[in-house]
Amino acid sequence: MIDRFFRAAVLSALVFAGSAFAQSNDPAWLDDLQDQMQRDKGCLVDLFINIGEGELGSGRYYEARVQCRDGRLFDASRIDPKKEFEIKACEIVVC
Numbered sequence: 001m002i003d004r005f006f007r008a009a010v011l012s013a014l015v016f017a018g019s020a021f022a023q024s025n026d027p028a029w030l031d032d033l034q035d036q037m038q039r040d041k042g043c044l045v046d047l048f049i050n051i052g053e054g055e056l057g058s059g060r061y062y063e064a065r066v067q068c069r070d071g072r073l074f075d076a077s078r079i080d081p082k083k084e085f086e087i088k089a090c091e092i093v094v095c
Contacts (some may be wrong), residue, residue, distance in 0.1 A: 007057075029062045029078070029081070030064070030083070033045075033062075036087070037087070041087065043068035043069075043070075043072060044068060045066055045068060047067050048064045048066060050064060059080065061079050063075070063077040073088070073089070073090035074089055075090055
């Protein structure tokens with residue numbers, strides 16, 4: 001019982017530490033996304049998953065999966081920093 005608890009605690013710590021080290025070259029876009037999520041979807045952001053950014057032509061793109069405190073998941077992306085994020089709910093896909 002204690003061994004199982006210890007393993008769960010270590011795994012939780014590793015997952016938390018991994019998400020804490022997610023870095024961005026321009027972290028202001030995460031603030032923009034968090035504000036838009038709260039305004040448009042009523043989502044209090046719990047964490048960002050799979051943060052991605054890079055060059056696309058002469059501009060930059062930004063994307064992330066967002067987990068809300070209530071458990072909902074959304075995918076968000078933005079190509080033009082002057083526009084808002086495109087936000088889509090993550091839904092179960094059956095092939």
